[in-house]
Amino acid sequence: MSKVEERLAERGLVLPAPLKIPEGMVLPFPEVNLRGDRAVISGQGPLNADGTLSGPFGKVGADVTVEEANKLAEMTGLAMIAALKRTLGDLDRITGWVRVFGMVNSALGFSQQPAVINGFSHLILDVFGPEIGQHARSAVGMAALPMQMAVEIEGEVQFTP
Amino acid sequence: MSKVEERLAERGLVLPAPLKIPEGMVLPFPEVNLRGDRAVISGQGPLNADGTLSGPFGKVGADVTVEEANKLAEMTGLAMIAALKRTLGDLDRITGWVRVFGMVNSALGFSQQPAVINGFSHLILDVFGPEIGQHARSAVGMAALPMQMAVEIEGEVQFTP
Amino acid sequence: MSKVEERLAERGLVLPAPLKIPEGMVLPFPEVNLRGDRAVISGQGPLNADGTLSGPFGKVGADVTVEEANKLAEMTGLAMIAALKRTLGDLDRITGWVRVFGMVNSALGFSQQPAVINGFSHLILDVFGPEIGQHARSAVGMAALPMQMAVEIEGEVQFTP
Numbered sequence: 169m170s171k172v173e174e175r176l177a178e179r180g181l182v183l184p185a186p187l188k189i190p191e192g193m194v195l196p197f198p199e200v201n202l203r204g205d206r207a208v209i210s211g212q213g214p215l216n217a218d219g220t221l222s223g224p225f226g227k228v229g230a231d232v233t234v235e236e237a238n239k240l241a242e243m244t245g246l247a248m249i250a251a252l253k254r255t256l257g258d259l260d261r262i263t264g265w266v267r268v269f270g271m272v273n274s275a276l277g278f279s280q281q282p283a284v285i286n287g288f289s290h291l292i293l294d295v296f297g298p299e300i301g302q303h304a305r306s307a308v309g310m311a312a313l314p315m316q317m318a319v320e321i322e323g324e325v326q327f328t329p
Numbered sequence: 330m331s332k333v334e335e336r337l338a339e340r341g342l343v344l345p346a347p348l349k350i351p352e353g354m355v356l357p358f359p360e361v362n363l364r365g366d367r368a369v370i371s372g373q374g375p376l377n378a379d380g381t382l383s384g385p386f387g388k389v390g391a392d393v394t395v396e397e398a399n400k401l402a403e404m405t406g407l408a409m410i411a412a413l414k415r416t417l418g419d420l421d422r423i424t425g426w427v428r429v430f431g432m433v434n435s436a437l438g439f440s441q442q443p444a445v446i447n448g449f450s451h452l453i454l455d456v457f458g459p460e461i462g463q464h465a466r467s468a469v470g471m472a473a474l475p476m477q478m479a480v481e482i483e484g485e486v487q488f489t490p
Numbered sequence: 491m492s493k494v495e496e497r498l499a500e501r502g503l504v505l506p507a508p509l510k511i512p513e514g515m516v517l518p519f520p521e522v523n524l525r526g527d528r529a530v531i532s533g534q535g536p537l538n539a540d541g542t543l544s545g546p547f548g549k550v551g552a553d554v555t556v557e558e559a560n561k562l563a564e565m566t567g568l569a570m571i572a573a574l575k576r577t578l579g580d581l582d583r584i585t586g587w588v589r590v591f592g593m594v595n596s597a598l599g600f601s602q603q604p605a606v607i608n609g610f611s612h613l614i615l616d617v618f619g620p621e622i623g624q625h626a627r628s629a630v631g632m633a634a635l636p637m638q639m640a641v642e643i644e645g646e647v648q649f650t651p
Contacts, residue, residue: 196450267523314468357612
């Protein structure tokens with residue numbers, strides 16, 4: 169078991185199954201694209217343990233509270249770690265997080281995107297540690313996200329090929 | 330003729346002329362920025378054969394249908410391939426697509442961004458093949474895009490310097 | 491003094507102090523994340539000399555004019571250069587700008603994002619010169635930004651490790 173998975177287990181955190189793609193939806197790209205020592209991660213959303221997309225859905229600041237969205241961002245982090253594990257096999261091959269782009273489906277006037285995406289960043293820093301887990305970040309407000317997701321995050325990590 | 334151009338020709342697809350920049354608009358950056366083995370592609374929109382921006386314009390889900398926007402995303406892919414050809418000379422120097430960020434000018438409540446950007450992804454996979462064409466992707470909803478474009482896409486490829 | 495700082499001094503431009511993070515806000519990530527020869531820059535906003543966030547705030551095209559927003563984009567550029575200086579020590583270690591993602595908090599129907607982000611691009615080209623300063627760019631409209639910022643920009647540069 170990798171160190172990252174040990175830390176997840178210690179915290180009682182479980183990696184979700186792959187996204188159950190809704191009927192009729194076509195997603196012609198991998199979860200993670202490996203090029204050289206770069207693992208580039210496609211936009212991920214919050215998943216339940218069985219891979220179904222997790223609500224609440226809609227706009228943060230109207231349909232979804234900051235606290236709920238913070239939890240959705242953490243769940244998105246778990247989905248991303250699960251995708252990295254499926255692609256890389258061993259999460260300890262990750263030598264450093266590079267960038268994270270946190271997208272919050274935002275109601276008019278909502279401006280607490282950083283508090284939402286902190287649910288993701290705190291998870292990554294906790295399970296990868298402060299050096300490997302360190303990442304550049306933006307957390308911004310989108311007009312809309314696929315499937316009315318409240319949060320979507322993309323990113324990139326470095327790994328040992 | 331490169332393999333990619335052969336495939337474009339077989340499909341009857343024609344690369345558009347460079348963007349005809351509207352009167353008074355200043356864009357102080359290249360279409361593609363080469364750094365090491367990275368070709369980083371500035372945000373592109375759908376172009377007609379003569380380089381003028383293609384409509385329909387406005388918000389997908391209100392002013393523009395999903396089908397129209399899917400076609401605009403494919404046209405944006407052709408504009409991007411044209412930009413890569415002008416910058417790299419030979420499209421077969423591209424060794425792998427890295428990431429694609431698909432931005433859809435989205436009406437309130439519109440959530441089919443993936444179906445729109447699939448017009449782009451399917452083109453890239455078709456003409457570059459499944460290995461070189463494979464890309465990480467997000468497809469998300471923007472509040473607004475320059476010149477009321479319905480679709481804008483940025484990305485990055487690896488190439489042989 | 492680095493060449494870049496000489497050029498800033500010649501133009502009477504002063505780098506701002508680090509962002510004074512508002513009470514209660516947590517930002518668990520660095521301004522700039524160094525990985526190999528990549529310096530990846532977290533989303534930055536316009537700062538006053540003392541590190542407080544600069545207004546005007548709100549949506550460009552409604553609360554903020556294009557001219558004001560263009561100035562805010564330039565101020566964001568200075569904040570980014572300041573962050574790079576704190577992280578790298580010497581700005582002349584930067585060998586090339588890679589990409590810039592310019593986000594404009596946009597009112598309904600506003601579509602002059604490029605004119606706004608030009609305030610940033612012109613500064614970078616002016617003080618880094620046309621070769622090192624050259625960058626791929628997108629300039630797009632966001633539904634919302636943290637702290638009601640009118641402009642936020644993220645990016646990446648290459649540097650000599």
